Amino acid sequence: MRPKEIQEKLGIDAERIKFFKREGVFSPENPPLGNQSTNYTDSDFENLKKLVVLTKSGLTCSDIKKIQNGKLSLQEAIVSRTNIIKNDIARKQNALILLSEMLDDKVKFDTFETEHYWNIISSREAGGEEFVDIEDMYDYQSVSLIRDICCPNCGEENEVDLEDYMYDHSSYEKENGMGPDIVYSFDSEYNYCCPHCGASLQIEGWIREYPVGAYDSEEINICEIEKDE
Incomplete structure (x- = not known):
C-alpha cells in the first residue's frame, strides 16, 4: 500500500505515522530506499491499526513501548x-x-x-x-533545547542550553487533533564564548516540537564572530 492509501484507510495523516516511528513503536517492514516512498504491507496496516486503537483508548506510546518490550502486560x-x-x-x-x-x-x-x-x-x-494544571492541558513535556555545540575555531564540543538564547516561541493549533505545532527560535548574537578557546560564536536557528512533547526537526547554525581590529 502506498502512504496515501494507508492514511486514508486508517483516517490518519503522515505526521501520525512519523510520530509512531519517532516514538519507537512502529517500523515498516520495507523501509523506503533513496527517494522512494514506503510500500506498506498488510502487516504494517494491522500494526498501525492496533496503534490507532490503543492510543485512541488512552494508552500512550510510552505504555505501548513497554508492552512491546515485555516490561508491561x-x-x-x-x-x-x-x-x-x-x-x-x-x-x-x-x-x-x-x-x-x-x-x-x-x-x-x-x-x-x-x-x-x-x-x-x-x-x-x-x-x-x-x-x-498546565501539564494537564496537553500532557505537556517539552523537548530538550540542550545541544552539544562544536566550536568552528578549536573543534571542541560544549553542552549549551539554547533556551538561554531563545527569543521567540511560536505555536499554532493544527486541525488534526494532535495539538499545537511549536517552534523555538534562538540567537546567541554576541553573547556566547567557547569555554575552550574563548572564540565568540553566534548560535542561531530553531527547533520544532510536534506533536507536543515530541522532537520533530531543527536547524542550528554556528559561526565565529570576527573581532574588530
Whole structure:
C-alpha cells in the first residue's frame, strides 16, 4: 500500500505515522530506499491499526513501548492508564465546578478577586481535591533545547542550553487533533564564548516540537564572530 492509501484507510495523516516511528513503536517492514516512498504491507496496516486503537483508548506510546518490550502486560497498562484518566477526570471535574462558581459570581478580569479564589482552591486542595494544571492541558513535556555545540575555531564540543538564547516561541493549533505545532527560535548574537578557546560564536536557528512533547526537526547554525581590529 502506498502512504496515501494507508492514511486514508486508517483516517490518519503522515505526521501520525512519523510520530509512531519517532516514538519507537512502529517500523515498516520495507523501509523506503533513496527517494522512494514506503510500500506498506498488510502487516504494517494491522500494526498501525492496533496503534490507532490503543492510543485512541488512552494508552500512550510510552505504555505501548513497554508492552512491546515485555516490561508491561496489556492488562497492566490498561489498569495503570485507567487510574491516570480517572484522576485526570476528577481534576477537570473540580475545575468545572470552580468555573461554574465563577460564572455564577459574574467575575471580570479587571476586578477578579484573586485572593478569594486562591483561598477556595487552597482549602479544597487541603481536603484532597486536585485541580487542572498546565501539564494537564496537553500532557505537556517539552523537548530538550540542550545541544552539544562544536566550536568552528578549536573543534571542541560544549553542552549549551539554547533556551538561554531563545527569543521567540511560536505555536499554532493544527486541525488534526494532535495539538499545537511549536517552534523555538534562538540567537546567541554576541553573547556566547567557547569555554575552550574563548572564540565568540553566534548560535542561531530553531527547533520544532510536534506533536507536543515530541522532537520533530531543527536547524542550528554556528559561526565565529570576527573581532574588530
